[in-house]
Amino acid sequence: MQASKARLFKEYHEVQREKIADPDIQLVCDESNIFKWTAFVKGPSETPYEGGVFQLSFSVSDQYPLQPPQVRFLTKIFHPNVHFKVGWIFIGKSMLGKVKRVAITIGGVVGIMGIDVATVVISDGRSGGSYQWEWGMLVLEQHGQRAQLNGEHEMRNCNLEVETGEICLDILKNAWSPAWTLQSVCRAIIALMAHPEPDSPLNCDSGNLLRSGDVRGYQSMARMYTRLAAMPKKG
């Protein structure tokens, strides 16, 4: 605990000094919790993310820097290696029957879709568990116990907030080492934005477009979502 705090304080001071050196990254520490950080990174130029500012959330454990931080995109981004953020899931009142599809609200637009994997948390705070969408089934995880919601459960007024934006990047998993810092992780994420790895997709739609050679399709989708989610609203 002490070691991770000491290291994070050092990084905090380094970040203050590097602010001018790295104008593409703005890394901010939570005022009351050194283990929570937020970053704003600029989309790299000559990519469909150019002009956008993307928000990342860092959750650092007390095993840091031996263990990597958990990093997620808070800003929706269309990228093969980032789980697509879908906003809110609404499951209708007293819904019975098989949970096949859920209604998803993105910016006020309601759509129906199935998602592959997304960690979702209940928004009313009544239960502290998390929900995972696996193979077309909603899996509830609470206090280490798992239950599958596949039609035998009644669901009432469930507003689920989706926490996606998960990033597939080797240095955040098995290739992590303490030689990385929160700042250099941001740099690695910017590099990933410029050089997607469509062979290990978390966003299959985006990965498939690139793998099938439809660079234009990928770019226009990515650009559209950059405009919708990562640029300031006009007027």
Next chain:
Amino acid sequence: MEPLSSLAAEYKSGSPILLEKIKVLDEQYAAIRRTRGDGNCFFRSFMFSYLEHIMECQDQAEVDRIQPNVEKSRKALQTLGYADLTFEDFFALFLEQLECVIQGKETSISHEELVIRSRDQSISDYVVMFFRFVTSAEIQMRTEFFEPFILGLTNTTVEQFCKLSVEPMGEESDHVHITALSDALGVPIRVVYLDRSSCDTGGVSVNHHDFMPVAGDLPSASCSSVKNFPFITLLYRPGHYDILYPK
């Protein structure tokens, strides 16, 4: 620490070649100390064996000898562009352990405490990470020397190899890591190989390899001052390192 017979017991119904080899080992080695098999076993074995040697011999000369090597590694990392904050805590913790094993100070620790610390991940893992940084720096500073060995193992650049196979915790060590660490710190290491290979002549012998640092002052081998002889002996079985104690 366990007697070598425990090793024989492990292979009781196993390969006769291995049992023969363990018999040969039994003539030279008194005991084995097992290391956690988490991919860090080489570095952890080295850590314990090295600190235990200094403690038992109260080898202040070795403590004085290794410090310039540690500083050289620090400079190497800086030259390679590593920010101080990324590695300094690991360096500090190792130097602290080095001080602690010398007796007669406020910070001195007992052998029992050394065992406890080696099991305490908050200390042990930091020292392992220190060795990983030292190893990585040595490889990257002597790219030309290490490149052919690394190309034999993986098809990556030297820098990529260090980023993916040296620096991350849990990545297993190979002869490249051992050579680099031994060279960087100037500490000879003997590795005894226990595997099923047998020699053509028919007789069973146990192979070993001494990793001898390339240059500089070598530490004393035993508590007497015989130089150029490894005081760290590790037993290698495919995929794992443990510590061996000579008779």
